[in-house]
Amino acid sequence: xxxxxxxxxxxxxxxxxxxxxxxxxxxxxxxxxxxxxxxxxxxxxxxxxxxxxxxxxxxxxxxxxxxxxxxxxxxxxxxxxxxxxxxxxxxxxxxxxxxxxxxxxxxxxxxxxxxxxxxxxxxxxxxxxxxxxxxxxxxxxxxxxxxxxxxxxxxxxxxxxxxxxxxxxxxxxxxxxxxxxxxxxxxxxxxxxxxxxxxxxxxxxxxxxxxxxxxxxxxxxxxxxxxxxxxxxxxxxxxxxxxxxxxxxxxxxxxxxxxxxxxxxxxxxxxxxxxxxxxxxxxxxxxxxxxxxxxxxxxxxxxxxxxxxxxxxxxxxxxxxxxxxxxxxxxxxxxxxxxxxxxxxxxxxxxxxxxxxxxxxxxxxxxxxxxxxxxxxxxxxxxxxxxxxxxxxxxxxxxxxxxxxxxxxxxxxx
Amino acid sequence: xxxxxxxxxxxxxxxxxxxxxxxxxxxxxxxxxxxxxxxxxxxxxxxxxxxxxxxxxxxxxxxxxxxxxxxxxxxxxxxxxxxxxxxxxxxxxxxxxxxxxxxxxxxxxxxxxxxxxxxxxxxxxxxxxxxxxxxxxxxxxxxx
Numbered sequence: 001x002x003x004x005x006x007x008x009x010x011x012x013x014x015x016x017x018x019x020x021x022x023x024x025x026x027x028x029x030x031x032x033x034x035x036x037x038x039x040x041x042x043x044x045x046x047x048x049x050x051x052x053x054x055x056x057x058x059x060x061x062x063x064x065x066x067x068x069x070x071x072x073x074x075x076x077x078x079x080x081x082x083x084x085x086x087x088x089x090x091x092x093x094x095x096x097x098x099x100x101x102x103x104x105x106x107x108x109x110x111x112x113x114x115x116x117x118x119x120x121x122x123x124x125x126x127x128x129x130x131x132x133x134x135x136x137x138x139x140x141x142x143x144x145x146x147x148x149x150x151x152x153x154x155x156x157x158x159x160x161x162x163x164x165x166x167x168x169x170x171x172x173x174x175x176x177x178x179x180x181x182x183x184x185x186x187x188x189x190x191x192x193x194x195x196x197x198x199x200x201x202x203x204x205x206x207x208x209x210x211x212x213x214x215x216x217x218x219x220x221x222x223x224x225x226x227x228x229x230x231x232x233x234x235x236x237x238x239x240x241x242x243x244x245x246x247x248x249x250x251x252x253x254x255x256x257x258x259x260x261x262x263x264x265x266x267x268x269x270x271x272x273x274x275x276x277x278x279x280x281x282x283x284x285x286x287x288x289x290x291x292x293x294x295x296x297x298x299x300x301x302x303x304x305x306x307x308x309x310x311x312x313x314x315x316x317x318x319x320x321x322x323x324x325x326x327x328x329x330x331x332x333x334x335x336x337x338x339x340x341x342x343x344x345x346x347x348x349x350x351x352x353x354x355x356x357x358x359x360x361x362x363x364x365x366x367x368x369x370x371x372x373x374x375x376x377x378x379x380x381x382x383x384x385x386x387x388x389x390x391x392x393x394x395x396x397x398x399x400x401x402x403x404x405x406x407x408x409x410x411x412x413x414x
Numbered sequence: 415x416x417x418x419x420x421x422x423x424x425x426x427x428x429x430x431x432x433x434x435x436x437x438x439x440x441x442x443x444x445x446x447x448x449x450x451x452x453x454x455x456x457x458x459x460x461x462x463x464x465x466x467x468x469x470x471x472x473x474x475x476x477x478x479x480x481x482x483x484x485x486x487x488x489x490x491x492x493x494x495x496x497x498x499x500x501x502x503x504x505x506x507x508x509x510x511x512x513x514x515x516x517x518x519x520x521x522x523x524x525x526x527x528x529x530x531x532x533x534x535x536x537x538x539x540x541x542x543x544x545x546x547x548x549x550x551x552x553x554x555x556x557x558x
Contacts, residue, residue: 028435351489353468354443357528361436383488412440413490 011308017393019044019300030363033398038183038211038342038389039367040233044300047237050293061285063262077288080295081278084243087298088228089219092248097281098291101242102210103133105229106177108244108281109206110137112254113227114175117204120146123172125203128154128379129182129189132372134208138177152178152194154379158185158334165197173203180212184371184387185334186317186342188216195225204250210234214391215313215340217306220245232290236391237297241290244281251277258283309392313341316390316399323403329410333385344371344385347406350413352386355406359386362405364398417510420502421518428522438527439491446493449500452486465538467531468492472539474546479554480505481547491528495536499543508551512544 017023020042025032034042054076060069062077078093085093099105118124124138128151135149142149150168153161160178169176176198181188191207198205206227209218214235220228227246233239246254256263256274260283265273274280301309320343324330329348347355356368369384370377377384388402415423431437456473463470468489475482483500487493498518503511519525525533 351468353492354490357439357491357532358436360529361439361527413443 011304011312011392013312013393013395016304017395019046020393021045021048023393027363027365028361030401033362033364033394033401035388035390035394035398035402036365036367037214037391037394038186038234038371038387040239041214041236041391042393043238044236044296046296046300047293050296051238051289054289054292059289062288063279073288073292076292076295077286080291080298083295083298084245087213087218087301088230088243088245089221090245091221094277095245095248095251097244097246097251097278098286099229099242099244100240100287101231101233102208102229103137105227105242105244106134106206106208107137108257109227109229109246109254110141112257112281113204113250114138114141115145116254117174118142118145118147121172122147122174123150123170124148125150125152125168125173125176125198127152127160127178127189128376129158129160129185129187130177130179130373130375131183131208131210132374134177134179135375138175147174151375154376157336158182158187159336160187160189160194162190162193165194169197169201169203171201173198173201175206176203177206177208179208179210180216180218181209181340181342182334182373182376183211183342184373184376184385185336185344186211186339186389187334187336188212188338188340191223191225195223199224211340211342214301215306215310226250232294232297235297236300237294238290241287241294243294248277251281254281256280256283260284262286304392312392313390313394316394316396317341317343319396320388320390320399320402323399324406327403327406327410330406333380333382341390342387343389344387346382346385347410350409352384354413355386355409358409359402359405362401364402364405366402417502417506417514418517421516421521424498424501424518425521433523433526435527438522442494442498442528443490444494445497446487446490446495449486449493449497450484452484456484457486463535463539463542465541466492466535468535470496470535470539472496472542472546474543474550476550479507481508481511481550483543483546491532492535495528495532496539499539503543503547508547508554511547512551516540 022042058069058072060073062074081093081096084096153164155161195205204226207225209228209230213230229244232241263275263280263283265275324345331346333344352368367387457471461471463472468487470487472485482504485496
């Protein structure tokens with residue numbers, strides 16, 4: 001990359017790019033431009049190294065071993081728990097549960113909390129911006145107990161219409177579950193207001209932080225949410241690992257989600273007593289390697305600082321939106337005032353799949369389709385969008401390459 | 415022209431593009447644009463090819479024992495893909511379509527420039543066309 005790329009707000013983007021080995025490759029004869037970060041981010045060397053160090057140096061099953069390797073693995077695993085506690089601003093490390101990702105976290109809460117909390121006639125409030133993973137688990141439990149799903153509507157620019165909260169929330173509302181930021185449109189939701197209003201009617205609140213974790217400072221105590229979850233792979237960490245935060249009072253009264261090893265205190269054929277939190281929810285051998293490497297993702301983010309990441313990405317987002325708008329026949333989808341670095345758009349007369357295919361031919365990775373938010377796409381009367389999402393290692397030059405690619409497509413197909 | 419001859423013609427055309435991915439995709443789209451439009455009466459759910467991520471409608475007619483397909487899609491690349499099959503199959507007897515070995519797919523390296531998902535969709539199109547030919551063949555047998 002050229003010098004312009006390196007003149008971010010205090011960040012040396014050229015140096016940061018060098019930390020991501022995957023970025024230096026050519027795709028279809030062009031330098032890789034990776035704009036699919038909302039799906040998964042790339043991984044810095046320190047995360048990759050943590051994985052290989054673990055497997056080549058101290059792979060062992062954790063918690064019950066007394067040998068040296070088991071000690072070392074357990075220490076690394078539990079250190080990540082403390083790091084996650086600090087990353088999310090949780091009061092105690094016992095409030096941190098390791099899961100596979102946000103999808104599992106939501107399923108865990110819907111199942112374990114939902115079965116305890118919900119009864120016939122109760123309501124679960126979600127939003128029109130939700131990913132299928134924050135819709136379907138709630139539909140499943142709602143159907144089982146006879147509860148119903150209510151939806152916070154979405155305005156034209158892709159913001160939630162919070163004026164509807166007063167009519168949507170009632171004593172029947174037992175659970176409110178919304179994302180911190182939308183994966184399709186990037187909208188940052190005013191979760192503070194949602195949490196406060198939900199608590200006023202006695203509902204619990206779960207926040208899906210999948211799209212927020214790499215961009216926005218999170219303080220679960222300040223937010224006062226009941227549950228918050230993140231996925232490691234969307235914040236420079238490995239796949240298959242995520243974190244569920246829950247307030248101790250809720251986690252303690254929730255029944256276990258899965259049975260097995262680790263989650264028990266004592267097992268007899270007559271009765272089993274369960275372990276304390278967090279282990280009650282961590283049945284079986286966990287994803288030790290990825291949990292340990294997740295700590296390096298926390299370290300990477302804290303070294304660069306979320307504030308710097310956010311400022312750099314905001315510049316990219318603003319630049320991309322302006323450049324896209326200048327192209328005739330390109331329409332932005334999702335223009336909320338507060339956004340993470342996600343820009344969805346449509347090219348008139350060209351299907352998103354075709355845009356994606358042609359951009360890929362030029363080495364540019366974007367996502368196309370409904371982004372697992374079919375109800376939202378239906379709301380806008382579209383089948384899907386092209387989505388470019390930016391991370392700390394992206395540059396303006398890369399956006400220029402995408403704009404040039406789209407210009408060619410327009411010239412060819414329109 | 416036999417189905418093999420048409421396939422060799424397609425292979426020659428794509429070989430001019432020298433494996434350039436962007437050119438290949440654009441050429442495919444261009445071929446799709448030339449495909450005659452499908453009338454609204456044929457854009458039915460029955461005519462939708464199952465197994466494609468894009469929407470593909472396929473209509474089949476028989477003229478003097480020869481099969482003629484017409485098709486449309488909501489995406490340009492897919493329209494290009496189906497246009498290749500129409501070019502190879504149209505005007506042939508059902509048994510010729512059933513017996514055709516589609517060697518051009520591998521020869522032009524289609525999976526390299528359209529990806530696995532679309533290659534799967536493409537297989538679904540071929541499957542559907544062969545099934546249509548099978549039905550026409552057995553119908554003809556009944557009439558005879």
